[in-house]
Amino acid sequence: MKKFLIVGLGNIGEKYEYTRHNIGFKVLDYFAKKEAITFETQKLGDIATYKLKGRTFILLKPNTYMNLSGKAILYWLTKEKITVENLLVITDDLNLPFGSIRVKSKGSDGGHNGLKDTQQKLNTTKYNRFRFGISDAFNKGKQVDYVLGEWTEEESSKLEERLDKAVELIKSFGLAGINNTMNNFNGK
Structure with missing residues (x-):
C-alpha cells in the first residue's frame, strides 16, 4: 500500500x-x-489517516509552531517510512492572489519560515509543496499583521469552494502523482 504524508x-x-x-x-x-x-494528538502533531483506492494518506498538523515544522515532518516521514517524493506540504503564499493554487515539486522557501525549517531538516529543496494564495493586500510594513490576521468577510465567503478544490488536489496527488496534479490544478 502506498503511503503519503500530507502536512498542513x-x-x-x-x-x-x-x-x-x-x-x-x-x-x-x-x-x-x-x-x-478525526485527528488525534500524537508526537509532534495531530494525525488523521484516510484510505482511498489502495493509498493511505496520513494528514499531519504539526504542533511545533510554524518555524519548527520541519522537525515534525521529518519525524513522521521516518516513523511511517514514507519517501520525500510522497510528501506534500500545504502552506500560505503572499505572492499569489487569494485562493489561487500553485503546486511545485521543488523550489526555494520563498521567505516562508515553515518551508525554511522543512528544507533545513530534510536537507533538500526537492519536496512537493502546495501553496495557497492569500494575496498581498497589505500596506508596507504590515505583512506580519496581515498574515496573522483573520480572513475578511469576502474571503471567508469564497473559502469553501477553494477548500473543496484543495481536497481534490490532495487526492489527485496520491492517485495521479505530482506531475498530473501540477498540470490539472496550477492556476485554478
Missing part, C-alpha cells in the same frame, strides 16, 4: 485558528470534516 502548516492555539497563516491547518480540517475522519 500552521500555528497551534485559538488566537491563530482563523488566520491566513493557518491555511494548511484549515485545508486538513476541511478534508477531515468532508471525509468524516
Whole structure:
C-alpha cells in the first residue's frame, strides 16, 4: 500500500485558528470534516489517516509552531517510512492572489519560515509543496499583521469552494502523482 504524508502548516492555539497563516491547518480540517475522519494528538502533531483506492494518506498538523515544522515532518516521514517524493506540504503564499493554487515539486522557501525549517531538516529543496494564495493586500510594513490576521468577510465567503478544490488536489496527488496534479490544478 502506498503511503503519503500530507502536512498542513500552521500555528497551534485559538488566537491563530482563523488566520491566513493557518491555511494548511484549515485545508486538513476541511478534508477531515468532508471525509468524516478525526485527528488525534500524537508526537509532534495531530494525525488523521484516510484510505482511498489502495493509498493511505496520513494528514499531519504539526504542533511545533510554524518555524519548527520541519522537525515534525521529518519525524513522521521516518516513523511511517514514507519517501520525500510522497510528501506534500500545504502552506500560505503572499505572492499569489487569494485562493489561487500553485503546486511545485521543488523550489526555494520563498521567505516562508515553515518551508525554511522543512528544507533545513530534510536537507533538500526537492519536496512537493502546495501553496495557497492569500494575496498581498497589505500596506508596507504590515505583512506580519496581515498574515496573522483573520480572513475578511469576502474571503471567508469564497473559502469553501477553494477548500473543496484543495481536497481534490490532495487526492489527485496520491492517485495521479505530482506531475498530473501540477498540470490539472496550477492556476485554478
